Amino acid sequence: MRLLAELAAIQSRDGAVSDAALRELAEQRRVPLYQLEGLRSFYPSFRAQPGASHRISICRDGPCRLAGKARGEALAAALAGHSDIDVEFVSCLGQCDCAPAAAIDEHHHGPLPSHDTLAAWIAGAGDLPEPATGMTAPLPTDPYAGPDEHYATSRHWLCEPADAVINTLEAAGLQGLGGAAFPTARKWRFTREAPGGPRTVICNADESEPGTFKDRLILEQAPHLIIEGMLMGAAVIEADTGIIYLRHEYERARVALAAALARARERGVLGPDARGPGQGFDIELFISPGGYILGEETALLEALEDRRGEPRHKPPFPVTHGLHGGPTLINNVETLAAVATILARGADWWQAQGCGDYAGLKYVSVSGDVARPQVLCLPWGTSVAEAIAHCGGMADGRELLAFSPGGASTPFLPASAAATPMAFDALREAGSGLGTGALFIVGSGRDLADVVIAQARFFRNESCGKCVPCRVGSTKGVEMASAAGRGEAATAVADELRTLHQTLQRTSICGLGQVALLPIVDALERFPDEPSLQALQGAGHE
Amino acid sequence: MSEVTLTIDGQSVTVPAGTTIWEAAAAAGIDIPVLCHDPRLEPVGVCRVCAVDIGERTLPAACVRRVEPGMVVHTDTAEITAHRRVLTELLLADQSATSRRETTTGDDALYALARKLEVGTIPWPDGSENTPRGHDTSSPVIAVDHQACILCDRCVRACDDIQHNDVITRTGKGHATRIAFDLDQPMGQSSCVSCGECVAVCPTGALTHRALPERPAHLEEVAS
């Protein structure tokens, strides 16, 4: 991660990563120019030319599009003549609770300001709107009453055998909470048993799927739980290196993590004896240069190895062949924090938290047409309807039309499914998935076709471009669906989209391509009578 | 080295461990089509036309997937052929009407695959009209047609891993990705040393020879 960090430093110093700077870097580091070009052009936070003195980045995805597409476009139009302001539309900023969200000058993240507010701020005569406030520390899963108690759990568990740690996680039934739902205990065991090195623990803090912002809360409010979870992971897999891979838009999380890491080092929680006498462990905070695909664990590894963040072929999996070829434990933010909670409170306590047979607590990002979008900490198995109620019910007097329970890759379900418990298996059976725990609510009166095409468009925009089905197929699919949605399609597109989706689903290298057209194709099946989708349905529905 | 026995299209095949499915199939006389793969290059598995069915949720690329004991591989089912045709059509949708490779060295692998799969009407939007990607004629010897490029990565690997001239990369991301030279300089102004390895490995009309053919003396005026 030497080169990407250097590029980031150049970008931050010069406002651009210029050819001249790269030539100098190539000379210094003895790397070929092509490699630097490959990096500069792949990651959205690098720019070849400095832009205007101000940059407004407006989110174009999911809840933000629903809440404020017109506002964003109006602001862009109003600022079109200002040479000192660049306006761009970007992928999800992870601020779906204040939709429509925007980033100003890449530092201020929050609600899209009005034209007047923005003008006043640029003139130095006012503040930008604050981002939404969510829960504050201590979070419901935080076992500690205050900072002094932090890391008591690991102090205890570091003296226990690794198997005991793994068995506790197994007993708690913890599954990966980044969306994949892989049993955490098995992942830890596989990584522990994998031979060779280097051995690394990575926290995937790159949540970027539209509607997903629950990790942001944990990162900002309970970074010590993440650090503690990583430390336990390091003890179990015998790693001396940890990396938190954080999306660059999470400025406040970066500050909170940096502070927590500094405190942990001061206290010796991290450092040369972190895992025991002479058994060091430390954590580096790595800021992602951007892109949703970096949340894919092998793309993330590519980035950490100074390459373009294009997913690897699996197998081999990171547990055996991860960072620099060594065994690598990669867990999501919420999973690692849950590890700390479970180890502190015990597997039985965790089991007791869920509804009915469900175990544990789940942070859920709720966005879209609810009165108060926010992150909820809910017992596993809470129904979608209850979650909506926790958010003050539907907004603007709308009825529930459809909801996507787990991020852009989980298909929309109709209002009739609102009683489904929020759990991996139940939502899978209902035809969707819990995914990242990102409940995106769409109310009556909304253009569902526009919503699902926008979901697919997000994947097209974020495709890394490595494999043909995803790179070309997502483009063609979105192009066809959009044209049909505008009433411009000469023939029916539903069958073609289904055919295309099947090829993407079966032949794409990673999950992004596999699901890129799913939101559209699934909605065409599940909402046969939805008026907005008729233009895509083709002959049979005309 | 230990050996692995697997079944490919009903045929039992024994190969050294570490062999790819594509190599194992080739050894058994089974031809799995490829566009991005060249046996001289490390496989990247990006074109996906060598996708095979091994009973998993998705169809892995035979060129990268290593054999496993007892693996049952199908290389030529109706489903696989359908996917191959879609992939080929998707790539053709962005191609120009004619390939410069067909008219120079005559070995455009994409067009050959399309002929083999009997591709006819292409149902996908025409990318060559809507999003022209441009040409680069700055090199005296190599013509670059970005429109014909299928991002197979062969030239990148040939330049960087075979000749080690370290000039070619992919630039950009997603559908806007294309090949580039150095810091995205025109080829003729880059550090390219014109070895032509990229042209030699390119499967399409994206990289073709310009400086061809010879001009026989009797067709030219005597130089003054």
Add this chain to the structure above:
Amino acid sequence: MKAFTRAGASKAAITEVPTLCPYCGVGCALSYGADANGVIQYAEGRDGASNARRLCVKGRYGFDYAAHPQRLTRPLIRRDPAYPKGPLSTFSRADSSGPRKPGGIVDYAEVMPHFREASWEEALDRVADGLGRIRSRHGADALAGFGSAKGSNEEAYLFQKFIRSVLGTNNVDHCTRLCHASSVYALIEGIGSGAVTNVVRDIENAEVAVIAGCNPTANHPVAASFMKQAAAAGTELLAVNVRRPGIAPYCRQYCQIRPGSDVAFYNAVMRVIIHEGLHDRDFIKRRTEGFEALAAAVESYTPETASEMTGVPAEEIIAFARRLGQARSAMFFWGMGISQHVFGTDNARCLIALALLTGNIGRPGTGLHPLRGQNNVQGASDAGLIPMYYPGYQSVADPDVQARFEALWGASLPANPGLTTAEITHAALDGDIRGLYCMGENPFLSDPDINRVREALASLDFLVVQDLFITETAEFADVILPASAFMEKRGSFTNTDRRVQIGRPVREPPGEARQDWHILRDLAQRLGHDWDYADEAAIFDELVQAAPLYANLSHARLGMAGRWYPCPGPESEGERVLFGDTFPIGRGRFVPAQLGEAPDLPDADYPFVLNTGRQLEHWHTGVMTRRSRALDAIAPEARVEVHPDDASRLGIHDGAWTRLASRRGEVSVQARITRDVAVGTLFLPMHFREAAANLLTTPELDPYGKIPEFKICAVRLAPELPPSAPSPPAEASRAVD
């Protein structure tokens, strides 16, 4: 929505002829795709032992020279008014180097009026008569022949046989003299064999490789690709060069030494290795002799002393020695930066000693590899195209050998060794050489000190040039014979790896141009020798009979892939690594060397050291490459490389015209500003007649290898005054189609 049309082009009309690249010593195997008329459409790499389908820009795109409109298609005879002889074209004249004149190839409009076309009968009679007359008046040793390392083994063999057995003199040589003569001398002296001990691609087995005085990315590009590949896989490359080579970024260490300080550098490296006990005592004991003398000789070269001599910090020298000394296997590659010096033999002796000292000969990943320049410089030497050896390095001074060759060739042979290339031009100036037969060489541009060569060529009573074009040398010819190009002939070629491979014809020579060996045969017959060969294979068979070196080889056995020599049996692929147990002379000999002094050193008037050499896109005197549209388009003009500090001091910007003068001549040339050259040094490629590097170079020779000093001459550099002539063509990327 569009439809795919299935009609496809096919390669049916194209025939792919498996042959070789005509350029460098790497010996890449390729196919020419030719249409029904034999017009080459493209070149494609074959899976050859030395190239694995790779090619470089010259091999891939430089094949069209042979179809250039200037190809000679009929014999030419000098018209009477064109005597006395002298240069005919602008850039061959002594006053030629005016500013900013267009350069390029010989202007036929200036030259052709001085010649008339003739029949082969007349031309061959003229040659037989011209050579015969000198022999009868002045003796056979007043004649000499320059063969070519561009010709096949068969052509080289017949040429030397012609000069020796038909003309009766050993005055036969070729461009190896300008290339690795010093290396070959040192190798034969040190280990008893002048060829490489291991092939380039075995670098993949080497822990360390020394890349000394060579620039493989430009001069052996495909070999360089294997070096870079090895580096990527972990081989540590250690480069030593006065000018930063293109491979430097791939090297673990690059030492930029001062011109002419090689011996000091390597002696110091050897001293460190010995002092730190990193030498291979067992190998030295079993396989070598003279270690004590070597150890004593290098003792005064402390890293600190050597640092002062070479400009390389002492710690760098020590680090270099340790990396090399600690490696379990090391290969040594070198080029003209080692050999083209008056102390070239001493330079090579040091590298050989270093290999012996560290026990790095005879195993995989070890060995000595002087990178041979021409595609057949190894083979031409093997075939006896050198004045002191018959084919197979059998001494002409050995009466037993002489007797054997007299029996084989059915002719009486001269007993005394002949003169070398540069000695021949010296002798021509002295009037001792009166007649010269030049087959495929262009000494006017390739030999040092052109003003002297010009005089020498003009002073000859009779000069016959056999070539594809009217070269600068041919301007002085009495008779010019149109010959065959590489793609028009069949023959074997021996590459730098000692691999003997067959080149095959794509088409017949144009017009009345003839196979070179047919010309030699016809001349021999005219001069009373009943030469007759069924074909090239028969000539090769006679070469094998003459030279045991090539035992077990024949055209049939060489087949499509070729074989290495020595080839121990008919079924053998030949040997990659030589001398695993013993050397041809038994024990390897350490030959100590002391730092010498170049003959033409800088002073206040000529403050710069000029280095000359080659560039990627061009070949030697440019006869071929400047007639290739592709190569000419990529690299149309000469540039002298100047360090930015010198440039700014002299007020020279990139692309500015400069005047470059030595004690012997001067040229006008544009500058290229680059840090590749050190402060106080310049580099000028040798390919460009309009800025001929050899107008500046010095004619002094190495006492052993007789190789000229091409790498050090003192020059003065100045910005040229505002133009009086028209501006050069605007620099633009010149497309060729």
